[in-house]
Amino acid sequence: MSLKVITFDVYNTLINYGKELIEEITSNITKYLKSIGIEASFEHVYEAYVGLDREIRLRRVTEMVYVPPMDNVRAFLERLMHRYGVELNERMVMDVANIISNTLLESKNAKPGEDAQYVLMEMKDDGYRVGVVSNVIFWSSSVTRRLLDKYGLSKYIDVQVYADEVGKAKPHPAIFERAYSLLTHDMEPDIAIHVGDGFKEDLLGSVLDDIIGVFIDREGKFVISGSPAEFIKCRAYGVRRLKEVLLIPHLVSSCSI
Template identity: 30%
Template sequence: MPLRAVTFDVGGTLAGGKLNRNLYGQHMLELLESHGQRVSRRELKKAVGLALDTLNRLREKNLEMDFNEFRRITLLRLGITPTPDLMSAMASLYYQCFEQVPLPKCKEVLDELSRNYSLGVISNTMSLASKIFLERFGLAGYFKVQVYSGEIGYRKPHPKIFEIALQRLGVAAAEAVHVGNDPKEDVLGPKKVGMKAILVGDTDPNADVSVGSLAEVPEAVLRLASAPET
């Protein structure tokens, strides 16, 4: 079957950077104090750690927690009522401290591939950080669909997150290739459902193609599209 769609991971594939945890922690303490809640850094760290324990138990099963639930658990561990105003302020602060920039040639790669293929996002994130990143840098318009683990409850490499993306794209698994930087999430995951896989920045025998950088992805897609069917 001819290739009709290309899906992308975001963090580490299209975007570089991450949450500035020290900055976020300091601003969180200030935010809580502004809401009449004096909390020590140690108490905040413990509460976040307990929320992470719950999150990680889900992730061991390739399931995902909604970001609202993570914030709610954190506040409850601190003995603080998770009011809508406080929850909203926490989310805004989180996104302000999430420092991501497009990796080299990101826009050029998306521009080239979007001429011939439907593009999609399949990303493991409980928050909207990746979606905000794409909008902030004018990249969201390249994608027909965006599927995030926090919105559907499943994480890569769970087959469900890939199946949902394929359904929304309106293509069969054999008509799509996934691009990412994690051998387990971005190679084994898509291969399980019958997609092809391109691994960026690493090598893996299970990948259909391994490339050194994002800039090499269009050529890799062309190779797969031109390969004779077996």
């Protein structure tokens, strides 16, 4: 019996969110700050949040840097409080971290992709062991685990591995290696696939760790026509929709990995 494993990124792969969720988080933080006497503007809060998020993502790729979620929340607030000349305290850090996490868990702007449950179920039925490999920025892995439970996706997932548990973030090989070690019990898999919407974090990260990479290119930046597209023969693919991931095993079945 062959050993087949597949892992998925979480956000904007299995669970989708966009600008609306960030605006909701920003609004809730702005309301909180006003409740404690800090007249921060929505625009300044949004700018600080999005700006730091962008910097963190860049540093993960260029420097392989991992920073714990609470430290990122603190850095976000330090920038914001500096603008308003307010001294930051740890109570504010804890409060804002809880606001971010609770907004995510309660928001209608974060929801599973329409194909997410179907794809996970089909991969399980096809004999794959299924895992999650996901980074964290402003909320911990415990929040993501609760979200996957909330939407009924965790029952199809055998292993969940997150950056704050490993101390390394994608594209660092350590986080992929942890997931595949747990999924295979340190045996060599016959086929190993990772799926995500990050070209560098997911696709390049997996390929560099000798895992077949599948990039979800919803905007069509690289997959212009003919999905799935083969970027590197038998090693790297692009799809426009999550559902098309189900075609990848058939494409690689005749490959010598």
